[in-house]
Amino acid sequence: MLLWGAKTGVVDALRNRLLKDPRIRELSLIEGRTISVQWFEKMRSNSQVGFIVPCVRQISLYGNASGVEKRNTKLEVAYLPTAQGDPLGEWNIDGYLASCLPVQCMITSSVAENLSIGEGSEIILEQTRTENGSVATASFKAVIRKVAPASVSNSNVVFLPLPVIERIENYKDGRKVGIFGWKQGGSSSLEQYDSVRIKPIDPARWEEFCKSIRDFTQRMKLVEPANQVGADSIGFLEFKPEIDGFGKDAVNLFLRELPFKELLVNLHVDQVKASLEQGQGREIKNVWLKSSDETWLRPDEVSELFSSAGKPNPDAGNYRFRVDGHDGLDSRLELMLPDAPNDSGTIVLGPLESGVLGIARRRPVEFLGSRNDLRPLRTEYLGLRLYAKNLEDVKPLRIRCAQDGVELSTQEDRIAQVLSLDRSLGKLFLFIAFAGLIGGFGALFTSLYLSIERSKRQFAVLQILGIPTIYVLAATIIQGLLLVICGALVSFVLYLCGSELLESALGNGLANGEVVCKLGFSQWLIALLSASACALFAAVISSMKLRIKDPAVVARCE
Amino acid sequence: MVFNIKNALLRRGTAEDGFSMNVSDLTLKKGEFLCLLGPSGCGKSTLLDMLGLVFRPVSAEVFELQIEDRMTIRQVHRLGTSELMKIRRCHFGYILQSGGLIQSMSVRENIMLSVRFSNRRLDRTRFCSLIDILDIGSLLDRKPRDLSGGQRQRVAIARSLVHSPSVVLADEPTAAVDYKLSMDVCGALRDASRELGSSVVMVTHNQEIASKFADRIWNVC
Known part of the structure; x- marks a missing residue:
């Protein structure tokens, strides 16, 4: 009975400690390399994978943590991305940031002890970057949902949803992170438009208008109204093929120099294939951009990649879009729309929303209209956290990854x-x-x-x-x-x-x-x-x- | 008549190293004290075993047993083992050479063994009377190993009679005791059996004991 007791006691405890310790099933990147999102999607459907989550650059995974009450006591912590089914700590989490706000996190027991905080309390996470030679700091609060046991790690680690970690990296890269209100540090990037559509004016003045346009810039091509546009327009300006985009500065300059103040000028974003995830599911074929007030002339920056003169209408309807993307990556947009698309698939948006759609056409983005947060969806990552489902899966999984060029180290011995x-x-x-x-x-x-x-x-x-x-x-x-x-x-x-x-x-x-x-x-x-x-x-x-x-x-x- | 046996052939052991005898005519009357007398090896015990239904004759012309006044069983030797066992535990009492007591039981438990398995209620008056006659009242809580030879035999007599059997079969109950004690044991057996009206068949090779206590002597040889 003693032998049996020892078998079910200490021997099984040691055995289970080894067999059930998820860290022994972990596969780590041997050297940093870029891994595509498609590869992660493929691996998620692999039956030998127990858990996988992408990771950003190593240098972005550090910050300072403090408790809400003792803000002066700061602790250097490492950030690790987590997601649903994390073997180091099971807790309910959604990968889409909009669904898991306010930010929730899991901390190791070491962090909890050092900061005297526990489950249910808040933690302040702070990161720094250099702006124009000086150090800038940005922070946010996160709710502690779980304290991982000491067996998980003796280090000071804060597990955060991947979208939060991506935004931390964006901030460190000098971008603006709208969702946390972190300002943009470097020079703003220019939003690109396809064309400018000109609303009806007196047809007799068309020639005069065209002459002024030609004088203004040689980068635009005038399209005859009868050929390309409807009766409600007198003209349509397109980019010349060699010009990549029609930027904000050009638009502003154009508007400043335009002698016909009575003209109503709309930026036109054409051929956006978007469908409403809510509502009727109609496809959007054309998006008209309408500027009706003076703010148009003074654009405000609202995100790291997008600038606009307009602000979304807070009273407007909140629609969620899915925009067909490239390489299987769709954009996820939450836009504030006054109306759903009409029968002809045309929708009239403010400059911000139409700009977002324009971006979404070129690259996958995520946009939270309610928080003015526009973020490019990543197409590749620089790291990962990968755990095999069972001990027996570790070796074949390593070989499988190596076939894809992802060299991983394991504890196979x-x-x-x-x-x-x-x-x-x-x-x-x-x-x-x-x-x-x-x-x-x-x-x-x-x-x-x-x-x-x-x-x-x-x-x-x-x-x-x-x-x-x-x-x-x-x-x-x-x-x-x-x-x-x-x-x-x-x-x-x-x-x-x-x-x-x-x-x-x-x-x-x-x-x-x-x-x-x-x-x-x-x-x-x-x-x-x-x-x-x-x-x-x-x-x-x-x-x-x-x-x-x-x-x-x-x-x-x- | 308790037993009526005619031309019974008994055979024990193998053909080469065996023993056989023929019982031409043997009867036992109700309340009779019968002694089977003979020298060692003449077949007394084998005959007793047959009468005790422990050993079956090879054949018998008549083998009748009257266990109660109105109940006579014919061809007893053809009954099944379980039926013979039932007759033994309900209507027979046995006294073996050294008593045959169960060592792990007390004297009281040994005596009560016969009552418990005979499906009869204990007659307390008879039990007390038997204890008095045999003078074993002070021994009831002792174990057999703590008793002398004579005491063991008296306890065996009590066990053989406590359930009022029709027949008591005693296999040389005096073999292991001295002369005086033999007289006491046989006297106690005779007195008790007469008190209860049971027949007794006793095997002995002692002529004097047989003459003194038996109503009838049956010479085996």
């Missing part, structure tokens, strides 16, 4: 040792259990057999007296079962003493909840039932000796 140890221990304890069962049965059988042999004369007397054999047989079986029960009681007491001794001798190195010897009720029941079955069998076999052919002779002679 240690895994082989653990699996070998597990198999050896399994065989050893199976042998011990078998030997114990055989030994127990043999001892019981011998004991009962000799007992019957010694009492043969008395059994003969009972037979002469006419006592039914079944009673004698029952007496033998009861004797065997009594032996088992007494043996079980004695072994239980001895087990308790022995396990206490083992606990005091070997229990120091074990974690909380782990014991050297552990036998549950079911295991005791199994032992008792096995021994009882042996006793019953031994008693039945032994009782063959009870068939005395001539009891009178036996009773008389012995």
